[in-house]
Amino acid sequence: MPLQDVTVSISVAYPAPRIGLGRPVIFTQKTGASSYEEYSTLDALKTDYIETTATYKKAAAIFAQPNRPDIVAVATYDASIGAALAEFYNRPWHFALIANDLEADQVAAAGFINDKDFKFVAVQVKDDAGREAVKDKKRTLVFDHNITDEHLDAATIGNLASLPVGSITWKFKGVVGITPRYLNDTEIAAIDTDNAIAYVVKAGKAQLSEGKLSNGEYIDVIHGQDWVKADMENEVQHALSQADKLPYDHRGINAIEAAATTTLQRGFSNGIIASTADGLPDFTITALDRNQVDPADRVNREYHGLSFEFGNAGAIHEARIKGSIRI
Structure with missing residues (x-):
C-alpha cells in the first residue's frame, strides 16, 4: 500500500504558503549520529549552536528578515551530506542551506537535488570556480557573495521563500543585513552567464541581480x-x-x-x-x-x-x- 494516495505530475512545455513551502533547513556537519531539529527562535537555536558557529550565522541571517519563516530546521551529518539529504528529505522543509559553504558538500547537495523533482538547495560561492562547480544544476540557487560573515543565501531564503508562492519574482528584491556590491559590467555579465545571483546596486537600490536557478529556469x-x-x-x-x-x-x-x-x-x-x-x-x-x-x-x-x-x-x-x- 503506498504511503501517498494522491500524486500530481507536472511537465513544463517550452516555450510557454502552504506552510512548509518556504521553510529552510540548514545542513550542518557534526560528529556523531545524524539529527533533525526545528527552531522557532534564534535564542532556541543558540542553545545548541553558539554564536561563533556557521549554523548560528546562517540562522541569524534568516531570522533577521522581515518575512522570515515560522521555523528554521537544522539537520546534522557526520560524513555524507548526501546521506543526510536522503534521510531527511521527507521532513517539512523546502529550501536546503549548507552551513560550511564547502564546495564538496555543495556539489553533493546540488547533485542530490538535481535528481529530484521537488524542493531546492541554495549555496553561496565566492568566485568563478565556485559557480562553475554547481553550474547547470536543476533546483539549485547559486549566490555569488564574497563578503566575510555575510550569508546572502540564508538572507534571501529567509526573506523571500515564505512569501505567498507566485506573488513575487525573486529579481529586484532586497534583504536585511547584506552589503550590496558595486560590480562592473564584466563582473555582472559573468555571474549572469552562470545563472548565479549577486546582491548589487541598480538605479541606486540594493537588490538581487537575477531570479534564476543554476540551470537557467526561473525560481x-x-x-x-x-x-x-x-x-x-x-x-x-x-x-x-x-x-x-x-x-x-x-x-x-x-x-x-x-x-x-x-x-x-x-x-x-x-x-x-x-x-x-x-x-x-x-x-x-x-x-x-x-x-x-x-x-x-x-x-x-x-x-x-x-x-x-x-x-x-x-x-x-x-x-x-x-x-x-x-x-
Missing part, C-alpha cells in the same frame, strides 16, 4: 510548480478522506475535479497562473468519465483520468523603451 516558476503539486495533492486527499466514500462514477469524479479546480483557481489568485485577455484564469482541466477509463483502474480503485494545463504568469524582468524628441 518563481519552479516554486509555483511545487506549490500546485502540493496544494492539489492536499485538496484531492481531503476530498477522498472527508467523504464516506467517493463512488467511481460522475459523483466521485466531479468531486476530484472540483478539488483540482480549487487549486488552479487559487494558483491564479496567487499569481502563478496567467490571465487571458478577458481576465479569466488561463487553465483547462479535463476529467474522463467512468466509461472512458481503463476497466483495470476501476477494479483497482485508481482514477487516472484527470489532467490539466495552465499558462505560466511569469514576470517582466527587463524593458526596452524607445522615445523621440520633436524639434
Whole structure:
C-alpha cells in the first residue's frame, strides 16, 4: 500500500504558503549520529549552536528578515551530506542551506537535488570556480557573495521563500543585513552567464541581480510548480478522506475535479497562473468519465483520468523603451 494516495505530475512545455513551502533547513556537519531539529527562535537555536558557529550565522541571517519563516530546521551529518539529504528529505522543509559553504558538500547537495523533482538547495560561492562547480544544476540557487560573515543565501531564503508562492519574482528584491556590491559590467555579465545571483546596486537600490536557478529556469516558476503539486495533492486527499466514500462514477469524479479546480483557481489568485485577455484564469482541466477509463483502474480503485494545463504568469524582468524628441 503506498504511503501517498494522491500524486500530481507536472511537465513544463517550452516555450510557454502552504506552510512548509518556504521553510529552510540548514545542513550542518557534526560528529556523531545524524539529527533533525526545528527552531522557532534564534535564542532556541543558540542553545545548541553558539554564536561563533556557521549554523548560528546562517540562522541569524534568516531570522533577521522581515518575512522570515515560522521555523528554521537544522539537520546534522557526520560524513555524507548526501546521506543526510536522503534521510531527511521527507521532513517539512523546502529550501536546503549548507552551513560550511564547502564546495564538496555543495556539489553533493546540488547533485542530490538535481535528481529530484521537488524542493531546492541554495549555496553561496565566492568566485568563478565556485559557480562553475554547481553550474547547470536543476533546483539549485547559486549566490555569488564574497563578503566575510555575510550569508546572502540564508538572507534571501529567509526573506523571500515564505512569501505567498507566485506573488513575487525573486529579481529586484532586497534583504536585511547584506552589503550590496558595486560590480562592473564584466563582473555582472559573468555571474549572469552562470545563472548565479549577486546582491548589487541598480538605479541606486540594493537588490538581487537575477531570479534564476543554476540551470537557467526561473525560481518563481519552479516554486509555483511545487506549490500546485502540493496544494492539489492536499485538496484531492481531503476530498477522498472527508467523504464516506467517493463512488467511481460522475459523483466521485466531479468531486476530484472540483478539488483540482480549487487549486488552479487559487494558483491564479496567487499569481502563478496567467490571465487571458478577458481576465479569466488561463487553465483547462479535463476529467474522463467512468466509461472512458481503463476497466483495470476501476477494479483497482485508481482514477487516472484527470489532467490539466495552465499558462505560466511569469514576470517582466527587463524593458526596452524607445522615445523621440520633436524639434
